[in-house]
Amino acid sequence: MQTMRYIDNTTTLKLNVDVCVGCGNCILVCPHRVFEIKQKKATICDLNACMECGACANNCPVDAISVNPGVGCVEAYINRWLGRLFKDRGRSSCC
Amino acid sequence: MGTPHRDSPVLVTANYKLSFDLLRFELAEVDCWILVVDTRGINVWCAAGKGTFSTDEVVLMVKQTRIAELVSHNTLIVPQLCAGGVSSSLVKKKSGFRIIFGPVQARDLPEFLERDNTASEGMRAVTFTLMERVELIPVELYLQLKTIGFVLIAGFLFAWIGPHMFSLQAIIQRTLHLGMATLLGLLCGSVFVPILLPWLPCRQFWLKGLWPPLLVALCWGINIYPHVTIELLSLSVWMSVFSSFQAMNFTGCTPYTSPSGVEYEMRRGIPVLALLAILALLVWLVAPFVD
Ligand code: SF4
Ligand code: SF4
Numbered sequence: 001m002q003t004m005r006y007i008d009n010t011t012t013l014k015l016n017v018d019v020c021v022g023c024g025n026c027i028l029v030c031p032h033r034v035f036e037i038k039q040k041k042a043t044i045c046d047l048n049a050c051m052e053c054g055a056c057a058n059n060c061p062v063d064a065i066s067v068n069p070g071v072g073c074v075e076a077y078i079n080r081w082l083g084r085l086f087k088d089r090g091r092s093s094c095c
Numbered sequence: 096m097g098t099p100h101r102d103s104p105v106l107v108t109a110n111y112k113l114s115f116d117l118l119r120f121e122l123a124e125v126d127c128w129i130l131v132v133d134t135r136g137i138n139v140w141c142a143a144g145k146g147t148f149s150t151d152e153v154v155l156m157v158k159q160t161r162i163a164e165l166v167s168h169n170t171l172i173v174p175q176l177c178a179g180g181v182s183s184s185l186v187k188k189k190s191g192f193r194i195i196f197g198p199v200q201a202r203d204l205p206e207f208l209e210r211d212n213t214a215s216e217g218m219r220a221v222t223f224t225l226m227e228r229v230e231l232i233p234v235e236l237y238l239q240l241k242t243i244g245f246v247l248i249a250g251f252l253f254a255w256i257g258p259h260m261f262s263l264q265a266i267i268q269r270t271l272h273l274g275m276a277t278l279l280g281l282l283c284g285s286v287f288v289p290i291l292l293p294w295l296p297c298r299q300f301w302l303k304g305l306w307p308p309l310l311v312a313l314c315w316g317i318n319i320y321p322h323v324t325i326e327l328l329s330l331s332v333w334m335s336v337f338s339s340f341q342a343m344n345f346t347g348c349t350p351y352t353s354p355s356g357v358e359y360e361m362r363r364g365i366p367v368l369a370l371l372a373i374l375a376l377l378v379w380l381v382a383p384f385v386d
Contacts, residue, residue: 004223004292004293004349004351005298005351006298006351006352006353006356007298007299007356007359007360008298010353010355010356010358010359011353011355011356012355025183028175028196028219029175029178029196030219031175031176031199031219031220031221031350032220032221032351033216033219033220049351050353051350051351051352051353052353052354052355053178053179054179055175055176055178055179056178058178058179058180058181058182059178059181059182059183059184061184068354068355069179069354070354071347071354073346073347073354073357074343074344074346074347074357074361075344075347076347077357077358077361078361
């Protein structure tokens with residue numbers, strides 16, 4: 001995936017290294033190899049590869065990771081914005 | 096599958112037809128149990144995102160199938176891409192089964208099993224190859240047939256405005272030109288962009304989507320030069336807008352675009368595209384008076 005990169009500096013991924021117990025789950029599940037273990041702790045080695053799927057946060061035993069998960073989908077955003085515009089809750093997902 | 100016994104591995108999948116068939120095909124030679132989670136017919140990736148391939152569903156299936164009575168171990172192998180919905184520690188807590196995340200691709204499963212349930216780095220990363228992109232094109236096109244029809248009807252209704260007024264031939268010609276431009280835009284945004292994805296400059300998809308129509312318009316213009324009309328100019332702009340929007344739509348199909356990134360580019364792309372679309376429409380409407 002090194003040939004395909006998306007927009008830098010937009011991801012909501014955050015890692016709290018102090019809490020991390022170094023179990024390696026995040027490294028296992030991440031489809032974009034965002035994490036690395038260094039000195040028994042996870043570190044983010046490729047932040048901008050993150051696609052905010054939420055797999056890592058979901059499988060961290062100590063909640064050291066936070067991310068705003070979702071599917072990058074135009075229709076979902078349009079529906080959400082329209083919903084906000086007309087003050088009602090439309091569908092918020094598409095696929 | 097095969098003749099599974101009490102020590103055979105248990106593999107979990109979604110009841111999406113493609114996922115299931117693929118698994119069956121890849122594991123034709125392996126003895127194993129397959130646990131199918133009801134995701135209402137959608138694939139693993141989407142189901143995890145939408146929460147139908149979830150911790151609770153897996154736990155429910157484990158209980159319903161009483162798999163614990165069939166096997167002597169307590170290990171489930173689930174597809175890695177469902178990790179967004181399935182939390183291994185929660186499954187363990189609720190069902191007693193340990194989760195092992197399998198490879199991203201079903202075709203790596205036999206090797207994964209042979210190597211004692213460990214996946215190589217390559218098996219863990221998602222890919223988005225040319226073939227994988229091409230497979231998405233038909234759906235993208237199909238979903239926009241409606242749009243083409245709508246544009247044709249709307250175009251026909253407005254095409255009579257002009258000095259030619261009630262010349263049916265002129266009306267039809269104008270409608271057809273509009274339809275052509277829309278079709279070309281769709282072709283650019285939903286066929287060329289997916290195919291050329293890694294090679295198109297810019298990272299934002301709506302910008303990627305502007306390159307192919309630019310080329311098409313240029314070729315078109317050179318071909319008919321010097322008979323370039325205002326109408327054709329407006330149609331070129333419309334084609335670019337449509338292509339760009341379709342390219343932006345394609346973000347929903349790729350496995351590397353983050354929602355925050357999509358929001359970022361929509362905040363920039365949509366206003367520009369809306370403005371261009373209105374401009375194109377206005378110019379197209381006055382074109383018959385000018386040309
Ligand atoms: S959200 Fe997904 S892509 Fe991002 S770091 Fe976590 S597992 Fe990797
Ligand atoms: S899953 Fe959580 S605890 Fe485990 S290595 Fe990653 S951040 Fe650390």
